[in-house]
Amino acid sequence: MKIAVNTRWLLPNKLEGFGWYTFHVLKRLSKLLPQAEFYLLVDRKFDNKLIEGLNVKYVQLFPPARHPYLWYIFNEISVPMALRKIKPDIYFSPDGFLPSSLKIPTITTIHDLNFEDDETYLKDNVRKYYKKHIRNSAVKASHIFTVSNFSKKDIIDRYGIDKTKITAVHNGPQKVFADHSNRKKSTQQRIAGAHPYFLFVGAQNPRKNLQRIFLAFDAWVTKYQGNHHLVLVGERMLWDEEIQTTWKNLQHKDKIHFTGRVSTYELNSAYSAATALVYPSLHEGFGMPIIEAFAAGCPVITSESTAMPEVAGDAALLVDPTSTDEITTAMEKLAVDDVFRKKLRQKGIERAKLFNWDTVAVEISERIKKLSGA
Numbered sequence: 001m002k003i004a005v006n007t008r009w010l011l012p013n014k015l016e017g018f019g020w021y022t023f024h025v026l027k028r029l030s031k032l033l034p035q036a037e038f039y040l041l042v043d044r045k046f047d048n049k050l051i052e053g054l055n056v057k058y059v060q061l062f063p064p065a066r067h068p069y070l071w072y073i074f075n076e077i078s079v080p081m082a083l084r085k086i087k088p089d090i091y092f093s094p095d096g097f098l099p100s101s102l103k104i105p106t107i108t109t110i111h112d113l114n115f116e117d118d119e120t121y122l123k124d125n126v127r128k129y130y131k132k133h134i135r136n137s138a139v140k141a142s143h144i145f146t147v148s149n150f151s152k153k154d155i156i157d158r159y160g161i162d163k164t165k166i167t168a169v170h171n172g173p174q175k176v177f178a179d180h181s182n183r184k185k186s187t188q189q190r191i192a193g194a195h196p197y198f199l200f201v202g203a204q205n206p207r208k209n210l211q212r213i214f215l216a217f218d219a220w221v222t223k224y225q226g227n228h229h230l231v232l233v234g235e236r237m238l239w240d241e242e243i244q245t246t247w248k249n250l251q252h253k254d255k256i257h258f259t260g261r262v263s264t265y266e267l268n269s270a271y272s273a274a275t276a277l278v279y280p281s282l283h284e285g286f287g288m289p290i291i292e293a294f295a296a297g298c299p300v301i302t303s304e305s306t307a308m309p310e311v312a313g314d315a316a317l318l319v320d321p322t323s324t325d326e327i328t329t330a331m332e333k334l335a336v337d338d339v340f341r342k343k344l345r346q347k348g349i350e351r352a353k354l355f356n357w358d359t360v361a362v363e364i365s366e367r368i369k370k371l372s373g374a
Contacts, residue, residue, distance in 0.1 A: 028361030112285025179297030271296035294348030
């Protein structure tokens with residue numbers, strides 16, 4: 001059996017959402033299906049150590065797909081041309097995009113439909129591309145995987161997809177995430193000037209509710225004379241005018257630290273040393289930082305909307321993401337209530353054990369075998 005996979009998100013040292021999903025699933029699929037030949041389609045120079053195995057072959061396509069116009073060329077021209085040569089039994093695309101012309105069985109993963117909700121979440125050309133091509137791929141796919149029951153219902157309701165064509169299976173944390181609170185003081189010294197801190201993890205854009213995180217923290221420092229700082233891990237993706245204006249007017253920006261992208265080891269340390277992860281996102285199909293924080297022993301403040309309550313269960317402090325006051329109050333609760341914080345910490349560690357990548361890979365491997373007749 002030949003399986004072709006879109007792996008253009010496997011970027012060495014730059015793995016993010018789609019990339020980590022692709023990495024964890026493929027690493028397991030190549031072992032679950034040892035008799036299959038995997039053809040991994042990449043769009044630039046690749047690191048063949050990311051996914052290794054005798055049954056794995058990398059195929060470099062052109063062009064490097066860095067914006068919507070090139071995405072279209074990659075998906076609608078380069079991929080079909082490559083597949084005509086490979087002649088696979090099935091094509092798997094973990095990023096939600098499928099070529100419109102394929103006649104073979106196809107599987108895709110649609111992580112969420114956040115681009116359907118608010119025009120400020122993404123650049124206009126990116127949003128338009130997603131709205132058109134994710135819908136088309138959902139209709140065309142032989143089967144769709146998604147990362148939460150919330151996203152499954154959203155896909156069904158918005159696109160009219162038959163529920164039997166969609167499987168929801170939760171992501172998992174990386175196995176390396178664990179409680180490293182023994183490094184707390186050194187981590188605080190390194191990233192927050194030796195101060196206790198609240199933590200945000202993720203791409204900095206309007207969907208992550210960055211402006212309210214800033215406002216809530218600023219209000220907390222002013223109201224409670226708190227000695228905590230705020231640390232943001234991740235790259236600046238899109239600061240709109242509202243975020244920039246909010247940042248400009250903050251009274252306590254001297255207590256806010258930006259680390260940029262960090263290693264998995266450093267991220268684990270950042271979680272374990274934090275008073276709490278502050279993650280009141282406006283829309284998530286899953287919310288990976290929630291589970292990572294749980295596994296690392298970090299209490300979590302997150303939103304009571306979209307997929308976040310499903311993922312967090314009763315192990316996090318849920319807030320209305322549109323209420324700056326609620327976020328501020330939650331920060332104060334975790335800053336001063338040691339008993340409550342320890343309770344959430346233990347609940348989070350236990351809840352993280354319910355999520356794992358093996359389950360995801362097994363579900364996808366079984367669907368591959370079913371669709372390919374193997």
